[in-house]
Amino acid sequence: MTTDTYEILAVKYAERLDRFRAESFITPEADDHATPHPMDYFVWVIRNKARTILVDCGFDEAEGRKRKRNVMRAPASALELIGISAGSIEQMIVTHLHYDHAGTLGAFPKAHFHLQAAEMQYATGPCMCHGQLRIPFTVDHVCEMVRHVYSGRVMFHEGDAEIAPGITVHKTGGHSRGLQCVRVATASGPVVLASDVSHYYENFEKGKVFPIVIDPEDTLRGYARLHQLAASPRHIVPGHDPLVLQRYPALNSQTAGFVHRLDVPRLD
Numbered sequence: 047m048t049t050d051t052y053e054i055l056a057v058k059y060a061e062r063l064d065r066f067r068a069e070s071f072i073t074p075e076a077d078d079h080a081t082p083h084p085m086d087y088f089v090w091v092i093r094n095k096a097r098t099i100l101v102d103c104g105f106d107e108a109e110g111r112k113r114k115r116n117v118m119r120a121p122a123s124a125l126e127l128i129g130i131s132a133g134s135i136e137q138m139i140v141t142h143l144h145y146d147h148a149g150t151l152g153a154f155p156k157a158h159f160h161l162q163a164a165e166m167q168y169a170t171g172p173c174m175c176h177g178q179l180r181i182p183f184t185v186d187h188v189c190e191m192v193r194h195v196y197s198g199r200v201m202f203h204e205g206d207a208e209i210a211p212g213i214t215v216h217k218t219g220g221h222s223r224g225l226q227c228v229r230v231a232t233a234s235g236p237v238v239l240a241s242d243v244s245h246y247y248e249n250f251e252k253g254k255v256f257p258i259v260i261d262p263e264d265t266l267r268g269y270a271r272l273h274q275l276a277a278s279p280r281h282i283v284p285g286h287d288p289l290v291l292q293r294y295p296a297l298n299s300q301t302a303g304f305v306h307r308l309d310v311p312r313l314d
Contacts, residue, residue, distance in 0.1 A: 051231050052211040054308040055297060056283070056290055058118045059104050059124045060087035060146075065270040069247060072255040072262070080095070081299075082275050086288045087146055089240050090308075091130065092230055097210055099129065100138045100157070101228055101239055105149030109184065122153040128297065128305055141241035141285075142222040143169045144182040145192060151190050151221070159194060160209055162217050165224025166191065173223075182222070182258055195212045199303060216275060218243045221258060222263030227272065232309035235277030239308075241285040243268045250282060281310045 059083060068079035090101040104121035122132035138157040140148050142165050150293075151159070169188045173179045194200050203226070205217045212231030219225055221242045228239040243265075244250040252267040255262050276282045282292060293312045296302040 049231050050094055052092050052212060054230055054237055055091040056088045056306050057091060058086050058088055058304055059119055059121045059125050060110060060115050062115045072257050084288055085286045090100050092196055092213060100135050102141055102147040103150045103154060105146050109145055109149050120152050121263060139209060139228055142225045143188055144222060146189060148187050161198045161200055161202060161225030162226050163204055165222060169222030190314050216269055218268035220261050220268045221256060221298040229275045234309060234311055235281055237281045237308055238272050238276040239283050240272055243272060244284045245286040247287050283308050303311055
């Protein structure tokens with residue numbers, strides 16, 4: 047049986063430069079906790095001749111100001127710059143409901159959203175009574191997704207599921223209760239978009255847990271799951287690491303540092 051293969055694009059829309067390594071690992075090394083450790087913010091495009099699927103929709107300028115993140119371009123505007131109309135997106139995989147992954151749902155009026163049922167239950171359930179657990183969520187984003195449930199635009203999944211031929215989602219949890227990664231068939235083998243299963247390469251390569259976590263054990267199991275799903279460790283793409291733009295080529299000369307291809311072999 048022939049499986050579709052896809053081009054994958056990482057589209058950078060924001061960054062945060064005023065971070066340190068102590069903010070990236072639950073047990074940072076004692077000698078480098080104050081070393082700068084910037085974070086990039088991406089959405090991802092999966093496409094071939096038959097379909098275009100968006101993974102996550104980022105956050106907007108207002109959310110960026112509130113959380114002191116620099117939005118270089120709104121996610122929908124970033125897509126327009128590479129010829130993808132936000133209004134044309136019909137399928138979106140939402141890896142989880144944190145503000146930086148589900149903050150511009152309204153910019154995609156035709157989209158149907160693929161979400162783990164456990165994530166909606168978590169984001170609207172008793173755990174949100176605790177202020178510390180609410181921090182990564184924005185209530186307006188969660189309420190907007192609830193409205194999409196009532197309008198019939200949310201497709202819930204329970205664990206592993208096929209979204210389209212060659213594209214599957216896999217629940218891992220850890221960072222959020224219903225966090226999912228995305229496995230994509232490409233000409234160079236299966237690539238796994240880790241999203242926040244692993245923020246940085248160091249997380250899954252060295253077993254270092256990111257501090258925003260609800261279950262460290264699930265996080266560590268998630269790292270193992272990434273390795274099981276990908277063709278090789280070089281086929282795992284973390285969700286926020288600036289190294290992604292160094293390790294993969296730009297889509298073209300005009301998109302260097304902004305849109306890079308992930309379906310081709312790594313440069314290093």
